[in-house]
Amino acid sequence: MRELEKYYDGLKTEKEMREYWRENKIYDFVYDKNKPLYSIDTPPPTVSGSLHIGHIFSYTQAEMIARYRRMRGYNVFYPFGFDDNGLPSERLVEKETGVKAYNLPRSEFNKMCMETVKKYEDEFKELWQAMGFSCDWNLQYATISPNTQKLSQKSFIELAKNNRAYIKESPVLWCTECQTSIAQAELDSKDIDSCFYHINFGLGDSVLEIATTRPELLYSVVCIFVNPNDERYKKLFAGRGDPGAPPKVKVPLYNFEVPLLTDEKVAIDKGTGAVMCATFGDSTDVEWTEQHNLEYKKAIMPYGKISDEAEFIAGLRIKAARKEIVRLLEENNLIVKSENISHAVSVHERCGTEVEIIPSRQWYIDVMSKKEELLKAGDKIKWYPEHMKNRYVNWVENLKWDWCISRQRYFGIPIPVWYCEKCETPVFAEIENLPINPIETKYTGVCSCGCAEFIPDKAVFDTWATSSITPQLNLDTAKKYGIEEKDFMPMSMRTQAHEIIRTWAFYTIAKSLYHTNQIPWFDAMICGFVLAKPGEKISKSKGNAKFSPQELIKQYSADSLRYYAATARLGTDMYFDIQEMQDSSKRLITKLWNSSKFVLSHLEDFDPKYKPEKILPVDRWIIERTNEAILESVKWLDEYEIGMARKVADDLFWKDLCDNYIEIVKERLYQPEKHGYEERKSAQYAIYYCLFNILKIYAIYIPHETEYIYLNGLKDFAGEISIHLTEWEKPAEIDSKILEFGDILKQAISDMRKYKTENNLSMRAEIDEAVIKAKPEFKAWLIETEKDFTACSHAKKIAYEF
RNA sequence: GGGAGCUUAGCUCAGUUGGUAGAGCAUAUGCCUUACAAGCAUAGGGUCAUCGGUUCGACCCCGGUAGCUCCCACCA
Numbered sequence: 001m002r003e004l005e006k007y008y009d010g011l012k013t014e015k016e017m018r019e020y021w022r023e024n025k026i027y028d029f030v031y032d033k034n035k036p037l038y039s040i041d042t043p044p045p046t047v048s049g050s051l052h053i054g055h056i057f058s059y060t061q062a063e064m065i066a067r068y069r070r071m072r073g074y075n076v077f078y079p080f081g082f083d084d085n086g087l088p089s090e091r092l093v094e095k096e097t098g099v100k101a102y103n104l105p106r107s108e109f110n111k112m113c114m115e116t117v118k119k120y121e122d123e124f125k126e127l128w129q130a131m132g133f134s135c136d137w138n139l140q141y142a143t144i145s146p147n148t149q150k151l152s153q154k155s156f157i158e159l160a161k162n163n164r165a166y167i168k169e170s171p172v173l174w175c176t177e178c179q180t181s182i183a184q185a186e187l188d189s190k191d192i193d194s195c196f197y198h199i200n201f202g203l204g205d206s207v208l209e210i211a212t213t214r215p216e217l218l219y220s221v222v223c224i225f226v227n228p229n230d231e232r233y234k235k236l237f238a239g240r241g242d243p244g245a246p247p248k249v250k251v252p253l254y255n256f257e258v259p260l261l262t263d264e265k266v267a268i269d270k271g272t273g274a275v276m277c278a279t280f281g282d283s284t285d286v287e288w289t290e291q292h293n294l295e296y297k298k299a300i301m302p303y304g305k306i307s308d309e310a311e312f313i314a315g316l317r318i319k320a321a322r323k324e325i326v327r328l329l330e331e332n333n334l335i336v337k338s339e340n341i342s343h344a345v346s347v348h349e350r351c352g353t354e355v356e357i358i359p360s361r362q363w364y365i366d367v368m369s370k371k372e373e374l375l376k377a378g379d380k381i382k383w384y385p386e387h388m389k390n391r392y393v394n395w396v397e398n399l400k401w402d403w404c405i406s407r408q409r410y411f412g413i414p415i416p417v418w419y420c421e422k423c424e425t426p427v428f429a430e431i432e433n434l435p436i437n438p439i440e441t442k443y444t445g446v447c448s449c450g451c452a453e454f455i456p457d458k459a460v461f462d463t464w465a466t467s468s469i470t471p472q473l474n475l476d477t478a479k480k481y482g483i484e485e486k487d488f489m490p491m492s493m494r495t496q497a498h499e500i501i502r503t504w505a506f507y508t509i510a511k512s513l514y515h516t517n518q519i520p521w522f523d524a525m526i527c528g529f530v531l532a533k534p535g536e537k538i539s540k541s542k543g544n545a546k547f548s549p550q551e552l553i554k555q556y557s558a559d560s561l562r563y564y565a566a567t568a569r570l571g572t573d574m575y576f577d578i579q580e581m582q583d584s585s586k587r588l589i590t591k592l593w594n595s596s597k598f599v600l601s602h603l604e605d606f607d608p609k610y611k612p613e614k615i616l617p618v619d620r621w622i623i624e625r626t627n628e629a630i631l632e633s634v635k636w637l638d639e640y641e642i643g644m645a646r647k648v649a650d651d652l653f654w655k656d657l658c659d660n661y662i663e664i665v666k667e668r669l670y671q672p673e674k675h676g677y678e679e680r681k682s683a684q685y686a687i688y689y690c691l692f693n694i695l696k697i698y699a700i701y702i703p704h705e706t707e708y709i710y711l712n713g714l715k716d717f718a719g720e721i722s723i724h725l726t727e728w729e730k731p732a733e734i735d736s737k738i739l740e741f742g743d744i745l746k747q748a749i750s751d752m753r754k755y756k757t758e759n760n761l762s763m764r765a766e767i768d769e770a771v772i773k774a775k776p777e778f779k780a781w782l783i784e785t786e787k788d789f790t791a792c793s794h795a796k797k798i799a800y801e802f
Numbered sequence: 803g804g805g806a807g808c809u810u811a812g813c814u815c816a817g818u819u820g821g822u823a824g825a826g827c828a829u830a831u832g833c834c835u836u837a838c839a840a841g842c843a844u845a846g847g848g849u850c851a852u853c854g855g856u857u858c859g860a861c862c863c864c865g866g867u868a869g870c871u872c873c874c875a876c877c878a
Contacts, residue, residue, distance in 0.1 A: 007840085189876085196878090212878060225878085266878080275878040282877050345877050354877095390806055394874055398804095498873080529872095567815085572807080573871080580814070584826070590840050598837030635818095647816070647825080662837080670836065750844095756833085757844040763835045794835095 004600060004712060008593040010557035014704040018132060020711070026722045029136040031075055031481040038074035039478070040066055041470050041494040041521055042135070043504065044081030044143060046463075047120045048088035051127060053576055054538045056549045057565040058527035061642055062495035063133050064566060065525065067700035068637045070134070073727050077483075079139030079474055082124065084117040086143075086463030087178060087350055090411045092116060101410045102179065106439075113411040117144065127549055131558045132703045134724065141473050143466045144413075148473060149435035152466040153416040155511065156405070157428050159365060164514045165405070167426055169361040171279075171286045171296075172404055173346075176304030176318075177353035180408040181362050183462060184401045185503045188349040191342050198272065198336040199329060202250030203236075203260075209336050211271030213343065215329060216321040217278035219310040220299035221258055224249045225288065226274045228262035233273070236260065252334045253325070254311065261292060280357035283400060300356050302408070318356075363415060363459075364402040367510055371396055377509050380519045384640045385571040388498055388526040392509075395502040403507070405465040412460025414438060419455045420447035427454065468507035471520045491521040498526050498571065525640045528573040538576070547578070559702035560585035566646045566701050570639075588650070589705055592698065595658050599691045600713040602669045606688060608717040612681040617781035618788055619686035620735075621742035622661040625652055626690045627731035628739065633697055634728070642701075649697040657690055660746050667791035675787055692718065699723050741781050745789070748772040752793045763794075770795035776802040 021027060031037075042062060045055065066078040090101055093109075093116045101109045121142070128135070141148060159165035172181045197215050200207040201224065210224065226233040236247050246259040265284060266275055277288050279296035289296055298307050306321045308314045312328060313321035329335045346355045367374065374396045383389040406415060414437040416429035425447055429436045438456035446452045471491050478488050490512075496504055505524060512520035532538050552561055564581035568574040615623070629652040636645035665683040672680040692714055699706040703724060710723035720726045752770050756763055770793040772782060779802060782789075786798055 004837095189874090192877095194877090210878085214878080271878065277878080284878070343877055344875090385807095387806055391873055394805060398874060502873085531871095569815090575814080577814075580827070586840070587826090591838070594838035594841085596837085601837075644816085651825085658838090659842085663835085663842095666836080753843055754845090757831085760832055762833055763843070764833090765835095 004593065004597045004709065008589065008705065008708075010559060010589060010705065011554070013708050014132065014558055017704040017707045018129065020707070021134075021722070021724075024721055026724055027078075027134040027136050029075070029077060029139060029481065031483055035073055035075045037077060037483065037487060037492070038066075038069040039077040039474065039488060039491040039493070040079075041474060041491050041508075042078065042080060043496050043500075044083040044141070044467060044470065045124060046086075046088045047082055047084040047117050047124075048092050050120070051124060051549060052538050053547070053549055053552065053561075054530040056127070056131060056561065057530045057568065057574075057576075058495075058497050059128070059133070060131060060562050060565040061527050061568065061570075061640075062525060063131070063135070064562075064642050064700045065493070065495070065637065065640060067134055067703065067724065068642075070724065071696060071699065071726065071728050072634075076134075077139070077474070077478060077488075078135045079141065079477060080125075080128065080133075080135045080137065081141040081143065081470065081473065082117075082121050083143045083463060083467045084121060085412045085460075085466065087180070087407065087409055087412075088463065089113055089117055090409060091178075091350060092120075093411075106410050110411050114144070127553075130550070130553050131562065134703070139474075139477050141470075141477065143463070144411075146435050147476070148466060149413045151469060151472055151476060152413050152461060153429065153434045153436065154431055155469050155472070155515065156363075156461070156465070157416060157431065159511075159514055160363075160426075160428060162514070163366075165363060165365045167361060167363050170359060171289070171357045172360045172362050173401065174302065174356045174358045174360065175348040175351065175353055176300070176302070176356055177351045178348060178409070179302055179304075181360060181404050181406060182348055182355070183404045183464075184399065185403075185464070185506070186349050187346045187355060188352070189344050190347045190352065190354075192345050192354075193340065193342050194345075196271065196339045196341045197326065197329070198338065199252060200334050200336060201252055201276075202255075203247065208249055208260075208274055209272045210274045210276050212276055212281075213341075214278065214281050214322070215325045216306065216313060216318060217281050217299055218251055218276075218325060219254055219306075219313070220278045220280075220297040221251050221276045222279055222289070222294045222296065223258045223277050223292070224260045224274055225263045225266050225277055226260065227264065227266040227268045229264075230266070230268045230273050233260075233262075237262070253328055253332070263288065263292070279359075283357065286357060296359060298359065300358055302358060302360070304356075318354075362404050363406040363417075364404050365465075365510065365514075367396075367399055367403050368401070370510075370513070371399065373513060374506075374510060377513050377519050381509070381524050382522060383524045384526065388501065388524070388571055391498065391501045392505060395506060403462075403510070405462045406457075406459040407462055408458075409460050412463065413466055415457040415459050415461060417457040418443040419457065420449060420451050421453035421455055422451040423447065423449045425449065426457075464503050464507045467504060468511045471508065471512060472515070489516060490519050493523040493525055494521040495525040495527065497529065499529070501526070523640075526571050528568055528571050530568075530576045531573050532576065552578075556582055556585070557589075557704075559589060559704050562703075563588055563646075563701050566642045569643050570641055589702065591654065591658065592695075592702075592705060593709070595653075595662065596691060596695070596709045596713065598662065599687045600709075603684060603688060603713070603717075606681075606684045606717070608688060610681070612678055612685055614678065614682065615685060616679060616682045616784055616788075617738065617741060618661070618664055618745065618785050619682045621738050621745070622656060622686050622690050624735050624738045625656050625742060626693050627729065628652075628734050630693060630697070630729055630731055631734065637700075645697070646701060649694060649701075653694050653698075656742070656746075657694065660742075660749060661690070662687075663749070664745070664785075664788045664792050668788055675791075688714075688717070693729055695723060696726060696728055741778055744772065744774045744778060744782075745785065748789070749792065752795070766794045766796065768795070769797045769799050771799045771801060773801040 066076050070076040093113050194213045198211045248257040249260050277285050306313045306316050313324050378392045416436050417426045418438050443454040475488050508520050563585040629648050632648045633645040668675040668683050695706045707723050
């Protein structure tokens with residue numbers, strides 16, 4: 001057995017340990033049918049730029065769970081993936097190269113995307129490896145890979161054939177900057193400064209004042225609404241009967257007439273209580289258009305300009321059009337007043353552009369009619385922390401649109417569909433031909449209408465439409481290891497941050513429900529964010545990501561970052577304090593090193609197979625404390641509370657083992673001639689058990705250091721080639737009597753130390769008497785401990801108060 | 803406007819069956835102790851946001867209020 005060096009060199013050691021793990025394939029997935037399976041659905045990071053410390057922390061927390069389960073005897077299926085297709089990646093490429101996707105041939109742009117994505121993936125992978133992640137890279141997947149494309153297209157075709165997915169020409173959320181349809185989940189809200197214009201519309205010989213923030217949409221006004229209970233307008237409807245011809249309102253400038261209708265949705269106290277319904281100003285306009293069966297006019301074109309049909313403003317961009325209309329209205333004295341307001345508008349989360357609603361033909365997945373089933377599925381999943389389920393429920397209940405899955409973009413998975421040139425009926429690719437790009441491959445069949453000419457769909461899928469099948473991607477990999485679907489689905493656990501409950505979690509649940517009629521995973525582990533300060537997310541754009549994760553690892557070591565990342569409470573945001581990280585981690589890592597050094601130096605002649613006939617009471621105490629801590633850690637980790645489990649380990653290690661137990665048995669270990677050889681063996685047995693098990697708990701947090709200590713001190717005793725392949729003890733019931741006995745000893749030591757400190761004495765100073773207060777039932781154990789206690793207190797005499 | 807979380811020592815936070823308030827950091831004082839001065843010991847420091855209720859007893863359970871944070875809605 002080798003001895004540990006005087007100081008621990010984390011940076012050097014970590015590299016060596018990772019090399020050791022690689023060489024010995026420590027984390028390679030092996031499916032042992034005698035062990036239960038624990039599968040983790042890890043977020044494939046979006047390849048949209050470099051990762052920051054926030055990503056690192058939440059991934060690390062989940063990684064600790066993987067390690068924990070492995071050491072509890074599970075087959076841990078822990079794959080990693082990259083979400084490398086879609087708009088985020090496209091935007092990254094556009095930003096890095098300065099090109100715009102629509103200015104290039106699609107194949108050329110996609111090639112650029114592949115190159116960029118590859119570069120970042122290598123960077124990501126290196127980073128995860130530098131953090132000591134125990135995933136098996138043989139299980140890796142990428143959402144742009146051919147196999148993923150196949151599964152994603154297959155998922156779509158199945159849903160379309162089961163009428164869960166459908167194509168429809170209808171108003172859709174549209175980003176004029178990215179020039180694509182988007183889904184409700186991609187909306188952000190932003191407060192913007194705007195102007196509320198009160199405009200005079202014509203009403204017979206009189207006028208009707210209507211307030212709007214979007215005068216540029218006057219051309220597309222299809223009717224005016226007032227609330228039926230609004231006293232101001234009731235008289236306008238009097239005597240017209242029902243159904244009567246509604247009053248007509250004349251739109252200014254354009255001078256066409258639209259009906260005046262009533263709807264309960266109109267807020268009486270907003271503006272003048274009369275609202276213009278344009279196609280489309282907002283989502284309420286869409287609802288009204290459907291409910292009241294209104295016509296629609298195309299006002300805004302997909303590229304963000306006003307339609308050619310609109311007089312005065314044709315071809316102008318939206319903001320310019322607004323300006324021009326306002327100018328014309330003012331010129332004609334049609335504006336009664338205008339008030340500056342700040343109001344919330346929906347913007348596209350990726351680019352911040354105000355979202356429009358324009359009619360377009362898109363593919364959707366039905367979620368609106370399945371809300372109840374989706375909510376039930378949410379109930380079946382165990383959410384950690386529990387209250388995170390609220391976000392899911394809240395989202396499902398407030399859904400307004402079916403999930404639009406087609407995007408008019410380039411770097412994504414093609415929609416495997418062609419349309420009949422004559423009747424526009426969609427035809428689907430054959431499953432065995434997937435993956436397929438309909439632009440490159442012709443459809444060879446004949447349409448039911450007899451036509452044989454087909455037009456390919458040029459759109460691609462929403463990124464989430466693919467990343468929502470990660471359980472299926474994982475299953476596909478698992479099958480290669482001989483795991484059957486019934487043993488794999490639902491997966492054990494999904495881990496993710498709370499910000500993507502409405503996207504990733506929701507979509508995955510929906511797809512799982514539609515494909516398999518069951519939940520995708522049993523547990524959802526929802527991590528919090530790492531914030532720079534309250535309310536401020538870490539991001540490059542805010543410039544508060546002072547250090548890159550790579551730099552932090554290089555400077556402070558992965559174990560330091562990992563130990564600190566384990567401070568967080570599950571689901572709760574934490575603030576990253578570099579000083580605190582450095583101090584607390586370094587302290588623990590050093591302490592663990594020094595105490596291990598001490599323990600190992602007393603194990604030269606130790607034989608783990610030999611259990612001393614008599615284990616002394618104080619040794620039984622630290623063994624039992626260790627067992628207690630293991631059980632408590634298990635309890636916390638089963639609930640994904642890694643921070644609480646770490647605290648349990650810290651308390652045992654620091655307070656009980658280092659501060660008290662080692663101080664008590666030190667002399668017994670050094671001087672068997674004074675304390676007895678069998679007594680020394682008892683202590684050896686206890687320190688070995690305690691250190692090994694503490695290392696096993698810490699192994700999930702600081703895998704490098706614990707492995708190094710294990711390899712250089714404990715491996716010869718334990719046999720396994722890595723501490724990460726050992727299993728945690730499974731202690732039976734805890735003996736509380738012996739724990740109580742430990743508390744008595746600790747109290748006595750504390751009293752003794754207090755006395756010495758108050759008298760400015762060294763801890764080694766001799767004192768006349770040390771006093772132990774205890775119940776009489778502990779008398780026998782105390783007598784057995786007297787030699788130890790005398791040694792650690794340096795008291796001439798031990799007095800007892802029973 | 804609806805919902806969730808938080809409010810405990812100067813700072814960061816624990817406190818999971820309701821029974822005398824805890825840790826780390828910081829501060830002060832002392833201690834070279836056969837692992838560790840990259841250490842150890844001891845101490846000071848809290849009307850547990852606030853008001854009310856239940857209870858023999860409340861940081862904990864219930865209700866109200868305030869502040870902070872987040873999610874959702876608000877887009878005429």
